[in-house]
Amino acid sequence: MQWLYLGLGAALLIAVIVDIIWTTLWVDGGAGPLSRHLTTGTWRIIRVVGRSRPRALSTAGPLILTLTLAMWIGLLWAGWTFLFAGGDVALVSTRNGNPADWAGRLYYVAYTMFTSGNGDYAPTSSTWEIASSFTTATGMAFVTLGVSYVITVLGAVSSKRSFASDVTGLGNSSEEFVRTGWDGDSFEGLERPLESLATQLSLLAEQHKSYPILHYYHSEQGGRASAMAVPILDEALTLLRHAVEAENRPNQTVLTHARSSTDDYLETLDSAFIEPTEELPPPPDLDRLREAGIDTVSNDDFERTLEESETRRRHLLGVVRADAWYWPPVEGEEE
Numbered sequence: 001m002q003w004l005y006l007g008l009g010a011a012l013l014i015a016v017i018v019d020i021i022w023t024t025l026w027v028d029g030g031a032g033p034l035s036r037h038l039t040t041g042t043w044r045i046i047r048v049v050g051r052s053r054p055r056a057l058s059t060a061g062p063l064i065l066t067l068t069l070a071m072w073i074g075l076l077w078a079g080w081t082f083l084f085a086g087g088d089v090a091l092v093s094t095r096n097g098n099p100a101d102w103a104g105r106l107y108y109v110a111y112t113m114f115t116s117g118n119g120d121y122a123p124t125s126s127t128w129e130i131a132s133s134f135t136t137a138t139g140m141a142f143v144t145l146g147v148s149y150v151i152t153v154l155g156a157v158s159s160k161r162s163f164a165s166d167v168t169g170l171g172n173s174s175e176e177f178v179r180t181g182w183d184g185d186s187f188e189g190l191e192r193p194l195e196s197l198a199t200q201l202s203l204l205a206e207q208h209k210s211y212p213i214l215h216y217y218h219s220e221q222g223g224r225a226s227a228m229a230v231p232i233l234d235e236a237l238t239l240l241r242h243a244v245e246a247e248n249r250p251n252q253t254v255l256t257h258a259r260s261s262t263d264d265y266l267e268t269l270d271s272a273f274i275e276p277t278e279e280l281p282p283p284p285d286l287d288r289l290r291e292a293g294i295d296t297v298s299n300d301d302f303e304r305t306l307e308e309s310e311t312r313r314r315h316l317l318g319v320v321r322a323d324a325w326y327w328p329p330v331e332g333e334e335e
Contacts, residue, residue: 006086012079013138020072020142024149030212038071039064043216047324054220057324061217065153068213069146076142080109080135090128091121113139149211156207157217160226163200164219166193167229172222173329174235175288178244182294187240187250194250197233198258205264215274218323222330227323231281231316234262235328239284242305245295266315274322276314281327 019032031039042064050056084090084105091100091108100108100121108121112135123129170193171177181190204226208214219225237259240250249255269275283306286296296302306313320327 002086002088004086005082009079009082009084009086012075012082016072016075016079017138017142020145023068024145027210030209034071034075035068036212038067039213039216042067051324054218054324057218058220061157061213064213064216065150069150072142072146076113076138077106077109080113080131080138081105083131084109084128087124087128089124090131092124094119094122109135112136114143153211153213156204156211156214159200159207160204160214160217161219161224163197163204164224164226164229166197166200167233168223168330171232171236174232174239174284176329177232177236178239178289178294179292181250182292184293186248187244191250191254194254194258198254198261201230201233201258201261202264205261205268208265208268212268215268215322222325225323225325227319227325228328228330230262230265231320232328232330233258234312234316235284237262238305238309239286239289243284243286243289243296243302245297248295266312266319269315269319274318276311277317277321278314279317280310281313281317281320 015034019034022029022032023035030036043060046057046060046063050059081102084100085102089099091105092098093100093104104121111120112132115136123132167177170180178187181187181193183189204214222228237255241255241259283303286299286302289296317327
């Protein structure tokens, strides 16, 4: 027996199986250890190579997803190949009876993982027949899990971009978002959209916790980038809660629910290694609200509120910077 090959094969199989199950089935676990390092490493390389070019950065998500699947398949393939190499003679050719060499083992494992084999090589004992059965089982089961994972991630990407479009459809900056909801007397018409956006963002936060790879799906258009939409929404909520005079504010329950959804989203940043920035983003401009006839608190009172939210706003700017965007407004905002 070749104990080194047996040990190496078993270690590879255990590592990749744990990583696959961790990533695809453990909802609260985020990405597995192998997938997490692959994801962050690939993103850093793309950021360096692509710099801030949207087209280059938009390839990050699909590339990371493809590399993750390739890593899982490659490690399963390598693990079973080393395991079969650990036997004195685990496989023989059915044509001439010769023991399988490395090329033969790779060939046999590939066929066995994705089909029931083609008969060119055969196990030499019941132990290796059982090992072959497990090879087929892991291949079929984990490839199926991988495909399901891809479908789920792509569905979440669509939801992410839909949320961003809904936010920027109301405003490309926090001030414009608030002005859009003002009907001249109240913000009553804004409450239903806020409820809908809060629900969408809560779902998006849960999806980011389960699939941190979503943080690396970069949109080429600012209006469809959640990294732009979340700060717009959260800053708009700050304006509605603390800048607008109390008698004109929307329903407090709606505002609390919406703010809670952004809290949930910000909690997902650790899984993607997104850190708050050292500098603060620029504050919202209350004069733009006053121009629309919205009564606001004084600038000094609002500045004191912003001082209490510095950590939160640094996290929001961290989201923007991590996705290679700039602090809103999105380009094209109407003055």
